[in-house]
Amino acid sequence: MPLWLGACSLWPYHSAPAPIPNLPATWSGDVTCPGCVPHQQTLTLFADGSFHLRDEYPANQRRRGRESFYDIGQWSRLSGDESRLILRGGSETLRQFRLQHGGELRQLDASGADIRSIRDYVLTREKGLDPVAGPMRLLGKLSVDDTQLRFSECLTGREMTVIDGLPASVIKQYRVAQKLVNETGSAPVLASVIGVFSARLATSDEGSENASVWQVTVPRVLRFWPGEDCGIGAAAPSLPLRDTPWRVLAIANEPIKADPMAATLALRLHDDGKVSGHTGCNILRSQYRSDDSALNFDAVMITRRACMNPMAQALETTWIEVLRRTTAYRVVGSYLELLAGDRVLARLIANEMH
Incomplete structure (x- = not known):
């Protein structure tokens, strides 16, 4: 029995910390x-179970200005392992x-395991509050x-x-979108x-005093989808090709x-017709031409950082070749397909929710 109890103590175990105080x-x-661009x-x-997240890549000699990518959604603690936080957003x-x-907060990999690295991947709690307010693309x-x-x-x-x-022109577009699905009045449109x-802070006639009431400023409406709902992933209305950050899921x-x-x-x-990106090893720059479903990349260039291993080098070479061979594209929901004729060269997903 003592031997059995001693063996049990060797199993990985994470005791649950106290509830997270003083949210937000x-x-x-x-x-x-290691070896990547600063991130x-x-x-x-x-406290309502929502989260805002910003991934920021500062400007440097190789990057054209600072770039920020956003994710928002809902968070929860894993049943049976209260120390683990699960974020469900647009990624x-x-x-x-x-x-x-x-x-x-220690960042975990996709399976929920600790990341084995010389880096700690730890986020430290700040004294102040950053609401990560945007501006960002939203769907609702x-x-x-x-x-x-x-x-909503x-x-x-x-x-x-x-x-x-909102401008009168946007209100007019909203009314047109309603009519396309035989809606009137204040019926919502995606x-x-x-x-x-x-x-x-909420007022006395809005319920609990001192509670937070969310507001949003909308400097720009990108598109209406009459009759559509809040689908996510492939079920979502198709995102625009331009100015959407895409991440590669598969090649061939x-x-x-x-x-x-x-x-x-x-x-x-x-x-503006320019392309930015990454090969896994190097920063990528190019220009593109697009007309309806046609898409071509010109003058694909990369920085000259050495890849860490032969597999990364081979993937970089393949990715550049995909861009050079691309002649068309197709966007379905949050997914982008790069095509050569009818052949799918690569599949990508929007890197933030739009």
Whole structure:
């Protein structure tokens, strides 16, 4: 019996830390993988079970300006392992963190295991609050009545008042979208918008005093989808090709294996005709031409950082060849396919929810 009890003590075990106090709260830290471009992550958890997350890549000699990518959604603690936090947002896989007894959050891999690396991948709790307000792309139901504008965001389920109004031209588009599905009045229509979050204290006639009331400013409405609902992934309305950050899932039907030690293969087509991205080893730059479903990449160039291993080198070479061979594209929901004729060269997913 003593031997059996001693053996049990060797099993990995994570005792549950105390509940997270004083939410909302912000954690941030350097999560740059070895040999990768600098990567700062900021995560804010709210008491209503929602989260805002920002991945930030600072400007440097090789990067054209600072780039920020956002994710929002809902968080929870894993039943049976209260130390583990599960974040369900707009990215393809769950994000997972372990709450440590010192109050830090340790980033975990896709399976929920600790990342084996010379890096700690730890986010430290900040003294102040960063609401990670945006501006960011949001998908939700927009409704208009005589007294106010409302927006119900898909990933958090958050009901918000739209402050600062909307242009008359956008209200006209909203009415046209309603008519296409025989709706009138304040019936909601799914919309993709650029939004900036804010909050204020509730008044006495809004329920609990001193509670937070979410608001959103909408400087731009990107598109209406009449008759559509809050589908996620392939079921979602198709995202725009341009200015959407894409991450490579598979090349020639071969899935890209997740490697926490390496940067992901990425692509972004900017409105000015320029392309930014990453090969897993190097920063990528190019230009593109697009017309309807046609797509061509010109002058594909990369920086000259050496890849860490032969597999990464081979993947970089294959990814560049995919871009050079691309002649067409197809967007389905949150997914992008790069094509050569009818042949799928690569599949990508939006790296943030839109």
